[in-house]
Each structure stands twice: as C-alpha cells, then as structure tokens.
Amino acid sequence: MFTGPVFFENRADAGRRLAQAVAVEAPPEPLVMALPRGGVPVAFEIATYLRAPLEVLIVRKIGAPGHQEFGLGALVDGEEAELVLNREAVRLVRPPRGYIAAEAERQRAEIARRRVLYLGDREPHSPRDRNVVLVDDGIATGGTIRAAIQALRRTGVRSLLLAVPVAPASALASLRPSVDGIVCLSTPAFFRAVGLHYRDFEQTSDAEVMTLISRARAGGCDDA
The missing domain is CATH 3.40.50.2020 (Rossmann fold)
Known part of the structure; x- marks a missing residue:
C-alpha cells in the first residue's frame, strides 16, 4: 500500500x-x-x-432526510435485497417514523431497474x-x-x-x-x-x- x-x-x-x-x-x-x-x-x-x-x-445508499450524502445505511441487492443500517447514524439523526422504510422501498425500485438493465434475463x-x-x-x-x-x-x-x-x-x-x-x-x-x-x-x-x-x-x- x-x-x-x-x-x-x-x-x-x-x-x-x-x-x-x-x-x-x-x-x-x-x-x-x-x-x-x-x-x-x-x-x-x-x-x-x-x-x-x-x-x-448493486448497492443503494439510504441517505439522511435533507442530507442524502450522509448515509444511514444501504440496501444491497441479492437473492433478496438486504437492508444494512448504521445504527449509530440512525440514533444520531433520528429520522421520522417510516422514513427508512419509504426510502428503502424507493431504492429497492432503483435496484430492480438497474438489475434489468445490467443483467437482463441472465442469472x-x-x-x-x-x-x-x-x-x-x-x-x-x-x-x-x-x-x-x-x-x-x-x-x-x-x-x-x-x-x-x-x-x-x-x-x-x-x-x-x-x-x-x-x-x-x-x-x-x-x-x-x-x-x-x-x-x-x-x-x-x-x-x-x-x-x-x-x-x-x-x-x-x-x-x-
């Protein structure tokens, strides 16, 4: 290095x-x-x-409300998309109830879009x-x-x-x-x-x- x-x-x-x-x-x-x-x-x-x-x-960041560059976690593609949260960041920001779930759903749709583009029908x-x-x-x-x-x-x-x-x-x-x-x-x-x-x-x-x-x-x- x-x-x-x-x-x-x-x-x-x-x-x-x-x-x-x-x-x-x-x-x-x-x-x-x-x-x-x-x-x-x-x-x-x-x-x-x-x-x-x-x-x-495909990984999509879950950004903080009003500060998308500050990550609260990320949604990672796989057999099932997995939500990985930074618990310390979530405790610090305290996003509104339902925010993370809504943002995860939005990013899940973007993951699906990219998967179709990048993979097509390939496994x-x-x-x-x-x-x-x-x-x-x-x-x-x-x-x-x-x-x-x-x-x-x-x-x-x-x-x-x-x-x-x-x-x-x-x-x-x-x-x-x-x-x-x-x-x-x-x-x-x-x-x-x-x-x-x-x-x-x-x-x-x-x-x-x-x-x-x-x-x-x-x-x-x-x-x-």
Missing part, C-alpha cells in the same frame, strides 16, 4: 494499475464483483487481467462459496462498501478481498477486520474526495456499465 499522492487518468487507468497489485493477492478462481456504476470500469480491467468473471453488486453469479474480489473506484467514508461487505459475508463467501484505487487510511482501518485482505494504491494523508484523485471522473453511465459487462462476457471472462 502506498501513501503518496496518486492521480489516475480515469477509472480504466486506475483499474489497469490496480489489477497488477490485485493479481499478487488474489486467491484462486476469483469472482470480481463491482459496485456500479463507478466501480465497474475499474473492475472490468481487473477481471480482464485475471481472466475472472465480472459481476455487479447472476452467486458469491456463495466463492473467492470474491470486491471493487469500487474509491472509498470516502466507507459506509456503502461496509454494507456490501456485510451482505456478502452473510451469503457465505469463501474469502473476500477488497480492492480500490484510493481511500483514506482511517476508512481502510475500520474495514480491515471485515475482510480477508485489502489492496489499495493510495491512502492520501489529507483525503477530501475520491474524484480529486482522477483527472477524468465523469459519472459512469448505465450504457457504459452494460457495455463493459457485455465485453467481459464476450471476452471469455464470464465463464467461471
């Missing part, structure tokens, strides 16, 4: 550089799982390099009893990725390796007990936002996600 300032040209560049580091740590026959949308271009490069299947794990790869490499384009507070980790653990993964280009050291320290390993290229001493470490951090579109998933399957990386 490096602590110096690392600037990536874009998510694909970050993915190619991250892939080489992941290859050293990755267990046999990994399943690469990406948090869409921004994690998919990074994960595509890793899956291609490892010749591993690429899957998406997703199950992480159960698999060596999973979980990928995003970076971590800020770690709330969303923490929910994803908890949900994956409950599915019965064999092992879980977290791979991100950039994250604050404090966030990684809080996540380390929950995973079997972490690969991160940069942990800036003064961390402000993920996007500041990319020259091009344009929002990833649904169309790009769909294209990369199709390319992964066509390239033979989706057969395992």
